Amino acid sequence: MKFNKIILTLAAILISSNLFAEMNLSKINELPIISIGKEKVTYEQLEKAYQKNISKQKENLFLLEKDSLLDFVNLYSNYRLKVQDALARGLDKDSAIRAESLQNRKILAESFLFEKELSEPNINQMAERRKIEYKIAVIFTTFPQVPVRDTSVAFKKINDAMAKLKAGENFANVARNYCDDENLAKKGGVVDQWITSGKISREIEDAIYTLNPGEFHPSIIVTAYGYFIVKALERADRMNVLAGHILYKQYIRPEDSLNIGDLVYPALKRIRNGESFEEIAKKESSDQYTGENGGKFAEYYSRSTGFEKNKSMLEPNFVETLFELKDGEVSEVLTTELGNHIIKRFDTKPVNMEEEKDDVRKIYRKQYFEHDKIKFLDKTADEMRFSINNLNLIELVSSMDTTMNNISKTWADSIPADVKQKNLFTIASKSYSVNDFISEMFTNPKLKGFATNNQGITNAIKKFIEPQVIEFATHNLENKYPDFKQLLSEFNDGILLFKVETMEVWDKLKFDSVAAEKYYNTNKANFKTEPKFDVDEIYVLSDSLAQEIYKKVLNGENFDTLATQFTQRTGYREKAGKWGVVSGETNKLGKIVLAMKVEDPIVLAPQKLENGFTIIKVNKYFPPRQKTFEEAIPDFASRLQEQTQKKLLNEWLENLRKKYPVKVDSKNVEKVIKFGKEKR
Incomplete structure (x- = not known):
């Protein structure tokens, strides 16, 4: 009883100490560090600015030495002083700057929208799923891969297969009788390779990740290639394994491999008796690349994604044998098309999803992003009450040569005048005539190359309305995402800073011949x-x-x-x-x-x-001689300009500091420094 109380007390202390650490960080974030005129800057604001610094010395600002931290505080103060000066001059109301800010918002909003609404949630889901891998079996019926195709035979066949499964028949037997893929059918539908997110079509993946081992998905899965029924055979945490092998290569027919066996089985016996696997690999393996490394492969291997870097896959039987081993264990002899192998499993490590995030992002952008973007834009357009007048669309298409596209200058010549006046589509309560659409097709380069058939014109209409749809989708981003509001504010501050610094420094940087001659006379001994x-x-x-x-x-x-x-x-x-x-x-x-x-x-x-x-x-x-003033100008002009630029900048900042006094709260800085020392 007393022992249990001690354990509970220790647990309480540990929990409370963790809470205290979190509370400290929260309090540190709230500390005011600088006041710049009327503007107060907290530690949290400084930390966010520091995190955007590509040349940061430490992971966090509070981990810096005091001098380095104060240097950053001074740098940030100068930045805010310049922005305050720009605002005081009313530059934020300047029409050119406002136009640039609006253009920036448009660009930032579109990329931010798709990142937050599409990329981020889908990539996070894929990353979470990739912690798991499945061994699956499928039944697959296919239909002709042509634009106009009869899917009824494939659909009836897959429905018959599903009916038998739901009636309790064995999945492997049904697969042998109904699967259109001959190799899969022979194996009872079993797919050799393990599956994880991004390695199979999304429709099938979504179904797999709802299943427990032994279950089949109750619905038929429709893909562009055919119909599928999928069953989960095994489910496991993904692991990366460091493997090695000793290969005794088969140079002749498999049935004549006795000479190989004469080598491989004694080698296995020697390993079992304690001889080094690595030394035997170096001396005897036919695989020169791994042999030199004691049989080890250069990279860890995942059975669902392959080698970590080059992504190549090993032969399925090799992988199955490898993953049946524990770390340090050596397999029995395995024969493949390459020859006879003795396999060793050296080490295992969990999958590091932070390291895989870039791969997942690339997979998503390549395979799914455009599809998801189209779906998102279609859904948003529906919210804007977008509709195409199908009767007028049919009449428009009927009046054109549908073998052409709109790159031809004559593509619209055959459209009757009365058809041009008809309504083609409506969005956000505004109607667009055929004539409006034709004019845009001729003038908008983004609408070039569309076919003049029904699908081509429909796609062109959607491209026509895309800017409106994106504008509608992004109009409330600042309220929905505080991060976007902050990002936009920083971009706008950057525009203001550039403008005011141009006025105060760069526009005043003119070549001063008097100052230049004075500089030359002082330093002319250096110019040879x-x-x-x-x-x-x-x-x-x-x-x-x-x-x-x-x-x-x-x-x-x-x-x-x-x-x-x-x-x-x-x-x-x-x-x-x-x-x-x-x-x-x-x-x-x-x-x-x-x-x-x-x-x-x-x-x-x-x-x-x-x-x-x-x-x-x-x-x-x-021989070298002293340069004349004119000859020396190229040697010192940039140096002189840099000195002048620094002088102008320092004078400007000095005046701003008088106008907007900068005060650093030294006590709070000390608290941050102390917090950082505790965290090191």
């Missing part, structure tokens, strides 16, 4: 010309030829004549090898001459250069 050389060259690919030419030069033969005759550098034979004046710091010939500290006219012995040899004649050396 490069060392330069006037050079000619003979370039050849052969070392022996280069040496022969060099001897000719030393014996007095004319360098220009030899260059015209021998140099192999493209474009230089006709110039007698003349390069003119080149830099000793950036030119490849100049670098060689500078490195040899040449200052007098000379012909240098052949030097290795690129894929050949160069003989350089130095005609004249131009």
